[in-house]
Amino acid sequence: MKALYIASTGMGAQERNVEVISNNIANMRTTGYKRQRAEFQDLLYQQITRAGSQTSDQGTLVPAGLEIGSGVRTVSTPRVMSQGSVNLTEGELDVAIRGEGFFMIQLPGGRTGYTRDGSFERDAEGTLVTSSGYPVDPGITIPGNARGVSIAPDGTVEAFIGTDTTATQIGQLQLARFVNKSGLESMGDNLFLETAASGPAQVSVPNTDGAGDLLQNYLEMANVNSVTEIADLIAAQRAYEMNARVISGADQMMQATSQLS
Amino acid sequence: MENAQLIGLSRQIALQRQLDVVANNIANLNTTGFKAEQILFEEYVMPVARDNDFPSLDQPLSYVQDWATMHDMTGGAIVQTGNELDVALNGDGFFAVQTAGGERWTRAGSFQLNNQGTLVDQSGNPVLGTGGPIQFGPDEVGITIASDGTVSSSAGAKGQLRIVEFANAQDLKREGLNLYSGGQPQANTTTRAMQGHVERSNVSGVTEMAEMIRVQRAYESAASLAQKQDDMRRNAIQRLGDANA
Numbered sequence: 233m234k235a236l237y238i239a240s241t242g243m244g245a246q247e248r249n250v251e252v253i254s255n256n257i258a259n260m261r262t263t264g265y266k267r268q269r270a271e272f273q274d275l276l277y278q279q280i281t282r283a284g285s286q287t288s289d290q291g292t293l294v295p296a297g298l299e300i301g302s303g304v305r306t307v308s309t310p311r312v313m314s315q316g317s318v319n320l321t322e323g324e325l326d327v328a329i330r331g332e333g334f335f336m337i338q339l340p341g342g343r344t345g346y347t348r349d350g351s352f353e354r355d356a357e358g359t360l361v362t363s364s365g366y367p368v369d370p371g372i373t374i375p376g377n378a379r380g381v382s383i384a385p386d387g388t389v390e391a392f393i394g395t396d397t398t399a400t401q402i403g404q405l406q407l408a409r410f411v412n413k414s415g416l417e418s419m420g421d422n423l424f425l426e427t428a429a430s431g432p433a434q435v436s437v438p439n440t441d442g443a444g445d446l447l448q449n450y451l452e453m454a455n456v457n458s459v460t461e462i463a464d465l466i467a468a469q470r471a472y473e474m475n476a477r478v479i480s481g482a483d484q485m486m487q488a489t490s491q492l493s
Numbered sequence: 494m495e496n497a498q499l500i501g502l503s504r505q506i507a508l509q510r511q512l513d514v515v516a517n518n519i520a521n522l523n524t525t526g527f528k529a530e531q532i533l534f535e536e537y538v539m540p541v542a543r544d545n546d547f548p549s550l551d552q553p554l555s556y557v558q559d560w561a562t563m564h565d566m567t568g569g570a571i572v573q574t575g576n577e578l579d580v581a582l583n584g585d586g587f588f589a590v591q592t593a594g595g596e597r598w599t600r601a602g603s604f605q606l607n608n609q610g611t612l613v614d615q616s617g618n619p620v621l622g623t624g625g626p627i628q629f630g631p632d633e634v635g636i637t638i639a640s641d642g643t644v645s646s647s648a649g650a651k652g653q654l655r656i657v658e659f660a661n662a663q664d665l666k667r668e669g670l671n672l673y674s675g676g677q678p679q680a681n682t683t684t685r686a687m688q689g690h691v692e693r694s695n696v697s698g699v700t701e702m703a704e705m706i707r708v709q710r711a712y713e714s715a716a717s718l719a720q721k722q723d724d725m726r727r728n729a730i731q732r733l734g735d736a737n738a
Contacts, residue, residue: 233509235516242520249523269574271603271615272524274517276669280510281561296561296663298532300510301517304524307615307670310605312576332634411631412606431608434631442632442647471522474698478516481709485512488716489505492723 234300235482241303242475245272248306249468256456257465264348264422265454266311267461275302310414316348316455318447324381325352325360328452331444333407336369336435337362337423344369345423346408346416346433348452360389360403364421372403385445387438407443408433496554501718503556507534508712510559515705518696525615526600526671527694529565529701534558566662569600569695571687577636578604578612581692586656586684587673589621590614596621598657598678601671603691612644616670622652638688642681656681 249270259265281298318328327350329335334346345366352368355361360372374381378391380399387405392398410416415429426433439445514532521527537558571581580602582588587598597618604620607613610629612620619626622644629636633646642654657678659665665673 233512235509235512238513238516238520242516242522245520246523270523272521272527273601273615273670274521274524274527274667277667279666280559282666296533296563297666298510298559299530299562299667300513301521301530301667301669303517304520310603310615312574314575409632411610411629412608414605415608429608431610431631436632442634468523470698471519474519474522474702475516477702478512478519478705481705482512482516485509485709485712488713492716492720 233482233486234302236479238301238303239475239478239482241275241305242478243472245270245304245306246468246472246475250465250472252309253461253465253468257458257461260454260456260458262422262454263351264316264452265456266313266316266348267454267456268309268311270306271308271310272304273307275305277301311416311418312455313413314455316452318450318452320449321451322449323351323451324449325354326350326449326451327352327383327405328447328450329407329438329444330447331442332413333409333436333438333443334424336406336408336433338367338369338371339423340366343425344433345419345425347422347424349422350446351451362422368405370404370406372405374402378402383446383448385439385447387446405438405446406435407438408435409441409443410434497722498719500554500556501715501722503537503558504715505712505719507557507559508708508715512705512708512712514562515701515708518701519698521694522696522698524601524671524694525603526569526692527696528569528600529694529696530667531563531565532559533561533563535560564662564665564667565695567695569693571690571692573690575689576603577689578606579689579691580604580638580654581687581690582656582684583687584658584681584684585662586658586681588614589655589657589678590618590672591621591626592618592672595674597668597672597674598665598676599671599673600692602686614671621655623655624652627652627654638686640685640687642686654686656684656686658682658684
């Protein structure tokens with residue numbers, strides 16, 4: 233009974249779909265989170281009668297073949313990289329990106345992580361770090377006697393040092409862009425890593441070369457739409473139940489056969 | 494008498510295949526651009542059967558044969574996603590994609606860019622424009638796809654998606670991976686592209702469930718027919734044996 237295996241691929245696919253949806257809902261309030269969606273493809277077809285094969289010696293042809301599919305598979309879970317809504321937080325070191333681009337983060341071991349989460353902090357040395365404590369790349373150190381730190385849309389970081397009445401530039405934030413943003417690998421902690429599919433990072437100053445501009449005192453919220461997710465969840469659940477029903481249907485058919493005596 | 498069993502068996506095998514088709518439709522309830530399949534049966538008259546018990550001519554025997562699967566090409570629900578690389582087709586057309594085995598057709602318009610900036614489908618096959626694959630540069634933003642398939646970005650016009658139509662979509666062969674092959678592609682006349690939308694599967698869960706129950710019951714009745722046939726033969730042998738003793 234092939235139907236049993238076909239329906240089991242369907243149940244597997246819907247299970248994965250629910251996993252993706254539940255992760256989106258779990259991260260509804262995660263700063264800079266980008267929702268994922270599961271993409272499905274049908275599996276190979278068994279060609280029992282090929283379309284166009286001859287049916288008589290007069291050359292008549294089968295107009296349509298007999299094809300039996302073998303189920304479904306989850307092909308990918310691409311991230312939807314659309315802009316999340318931007319909320320005013322009034323945090324001095326909160327930065328949202330409006331447009332494309334990612335902040336670069338120095339990870340232990342010399343790797344670079346990429347994030348849309350701009351909720352930065354100062355560590356004990358005054359270095360600008362993420363909420364997990366990883367320094368922002370290029371490194372920016374805010375002196376201990378600095379006040380009134382401002383981050384311009386183009387990434388220029390300025391502050392009044394000591395008793396100065398004019399602001400001094402203390403650094404410049406840069407953004408990385410990728411040809412294929414959905415190809416980035418997620419490593420958790422709101423961080424992404426470059427992969428062969430994403431293409432190499434193209435570093436540029438905010439507001440140039442298609443990179444977005446920066447908004448100080450704002451944070452980018454997750455781009456998860458709860459209503460869509462719940463609707464998708466219900467659809468996935470019903471699809472799962474229907475596949476389960478096919479399995480029990482196929483089982484009853486087998487039972488009808490095995491009860492013959 | 495075995496003929497009745499064999500005819501019942503042909504029905505059971507056909508019903509098993511039909512359940513396979515129903516199962517595949519249901520498994521693909523959430524597959525972007527999937528088109529449901531229907532299986533067609535026909536009577537297969539067996540002219541060579543010989544039985545000399547009948548006073549008249551040889552009786553033809555009708556077997557069941559699953560003869561073809563038909564693509565149900567009605568449009569699936571079009572859902573707004575807001576993703577700039579999602580394109581749904583409103584009409585009977587198909588997108589053309591380039592695979593290692595040549596051109597293939599698909600309705601699954603959830604596209605991506607690869608690391609070279611080429612527009613690709615979920616399997617990484619380049620999506621074809623009228624002048625070949627559609628290519629974006631590293632710092633282009635704001636990709637728009639017009640209803641006639643014209644693609645443009647911040648760097649200007651990038652080509653036009655090749656949308657093809659078929660006079661007889663039943664000629665198409667399913668390849669899996671949301672792709673179809675074969676057919677005689679013709680220029681698009683009526684199909685419109687819709688950016689930011691995807692076409693869902695056109696499988697109706699309710700119809701398929703009803704179909705499945707019907708298949709299941711028909712199978713059970715064919716099985717019980719086989720059972721009755723067998724009982725009849727057993728009775729006959731028993732009674733004939735008793736009479737002789």
